[in-house]
Amino acid sequence: MEELTKKQRAILDYMKAHVAEHTYWPSIRDIQAKFRFASTNAVFGHLQALERKGVLQRIPGAARAYKIVPEVLGDTSETVIRYEGPGDDAIAFESVKFAGSIAAGFPDYTESSGVLDAMQVPISASSRRRAPEAFALRVRGDSMIDADINDGDTVIIEPGTPKHGDIVAALIDGETTLKRLIKQGSKVYLKAENQNYPDLIPTTSLTIQGIAKSVMKRI
Amino acid sequence: MEELTKKQRAILDYMKAHVAEHTYWPSIRDIQAKFRFASTNAVFGHLQALERKGVLQRIPGAARAYKIVPEVLGDTSETVIRYEGPGDDAIAFESVKFAGSIAAGFPDYTESSGVLDAMQVPISASSRRRAPEAFALRVRGDSMIDADINDGDTVIIEPGTPKHGDIVAALIDGETTLKRLIKQGSKVYLKAENQNYPDLIPTTSLTIQGIAKSVMKRI
DNA sequence: ATGTTCTATGAAAACTTGTTCACTGTCAAG
């Protein structure tokens, strides 16, 4: 594979970044503007070079249409493996609290170890603005397995007003439980996502700690 | 959300499929040809409808440029519910870098929001000691669906020496991809966890960014 | 019946975009 020049690499990276951000390719003039070229032909040449060097495929005549060419190499005997961290486009973000464990099922007081693994939890940027107090909970029990939330998973709880169908962290009997919120008129129920469990748990008074927005699993 | 007609749904699906297959959006004429319309204006009307119904965003004037709008559920009725944060056993932890997105399979640029949500990612305390440089990547594409890693998920990558069978983030042609690592003697292959994909990808040169240890999903 | 909305045709306008042509300057190799 022929080496790319610095500018070719920059243009290729910009194109990828543009796709990642906008979900569509930049036009030649978009690239021209980005790199302050005075002529579209400067870009045109670089795109030709990128195609000649085999890293980019242009679709002739089509606008904003490209493909990144995957590596096509024959089968050779040995493989060299290098290790490398993330690119420098990595961004650091704030951390979130880990609040302990949560019972998803019948109240389960067999708090396993007392030593809970410290965990960081993810929060989307958009929701982070509205939910600075998001926190994470380790899930115990199996009441939510039909929602693909299993024992040992970690759920990220974000404050907010839960809608019908949301999975919420609710305080029942001083114990935080994970259930789906069901609204029927003015009545509110909690529902376990497990066929073996009672369908609806009626509630008169309910303390919601937040909405489960994400779930994290070990691979 | 307003309901989509059958044809609107079909067109939207075709557009998504086109992007998934070709990595760029179809033109109106492409859609016209696919659905045998006699006029481009038939497509134009449907695209307008899709945008009005809030599932598609057009970029005025730009060719082959669209965004898929993530589905949002309405229903914001009020409920008599108290809110309460996590207990005071909460612990704060360090944050982790979010390094962008990762291609798992054919590049799939239908990133729903267009804007990559900044995310924090969880790391277990035990692994954090050995992996201070862990980072997170948003997954695109569907090459790992058989491993239950789907488009839109976020994987947490931790440095280390991958074993046979580990899911790794590997740099191929400047593009980070998510594949299962297969070692056969001195040869190394990358394998997609999707029956529709080629079995093994031979590699001569391989840059490993780390091992996927966890996966995070939006609920 | 009547109007409205949805879907579609057919043609053309208007804009976007890839592409080509002619020309200039730089830099290293021969």
Next chain:
DNA sequence: CTTGACAGTGAACAAGTTTTCATAGAACAT
């Protein structure tokens, strides 16, 4: 010094593409 590859300017062209305009039938509610 000359040659050739490389990177770029400036302008223009041709094709691709979106968008508008005018028109019309079918479904449907008023």
